[in-house]
Amino acid sequence: MSKVNDKAKLMATKKRNRLIIRTIVLLLLVSAVIYTLIPKEKSKVLAVGDMAPDFELVDLEGNKQRLSDYRGEGVFLNFWGTWCPPCKKEMPYIEKLHNEFADKGVKVLSINIKESDLKVKTFRDQYGLTFPITIDKDESVKEAYKFIPLPTTYIINKDGKIEQIISREMTEDEIRSYMESIQPE
Incomplete structure (x- = not known):
């Protein structure tokens, strides 16, 4: 037992x-x-009226580009990729209007997301782009701005505040209207 x-x-x-x-x-x-x-640390998504986060990137010519250096001017801050069809379509309009508004206090600052220098330079040359083009190699600026689709453009006034956030392709007339809206007085 x-x-x-x-x-x-x-x-x-x-x-x-x-x-x-x-x-x-x-x-x-x-x-x-x-x-x-x-949810981990809740990171705030940027909205119209927020201050645009400052950043420093180097453009294709080797010059440092800081958003804060453009204070006092309107900034058309465009995030894009060489592979993005809407980006390809709006780039000629951005170039044309960059030339038209540069002397009116509106600057274009372009940020490519994580592509090679060669791809971005080839794209720039193909489209004849003359505005500053930077590459966000580590996506730190993309993370600071917290956007998803490309293209995304932030319309920033002379005081550094976001006036508009456009997350789609724009027409030439729309780009013109946005640039006019941030011309310093």
Whole structure:
């Protein structure tokens, strides 16, 4: 009888140990799911009226471009990619209007997202672009501005505040209107 009791006790101990292990594994899985679902540090998405975050990038000519250096002027801040069809379509309009508004206190600053210098220079040369073009190689500026689609353009007034955020392709008339809206007085 003692062997049967010992065997029963051993089986009960194994069962209890399995239950404990399964419970621990289940708790770990539930904890991992909860950790994943709970929002981390809530980062604020930029909105019209916010100050545009300052940044420093180097343009294709090797010059440092800081948004804060443009204070007192309107800034047409355009994020784009060489592979992006809407970006390709609006670039000639941006170039044309850059030339028209440069002497009126509106500057174009262009930020390519994480592409090679060669691709961006080839694109610039193909489209004859003359405004400053930078490359956000580590996506730090993209992260600061928290946008998703390309192209995205921030219309920034002379005081550094965001007047408009456009997350789509623009027509020449729309670009002209936005540039007119941020001309310093």
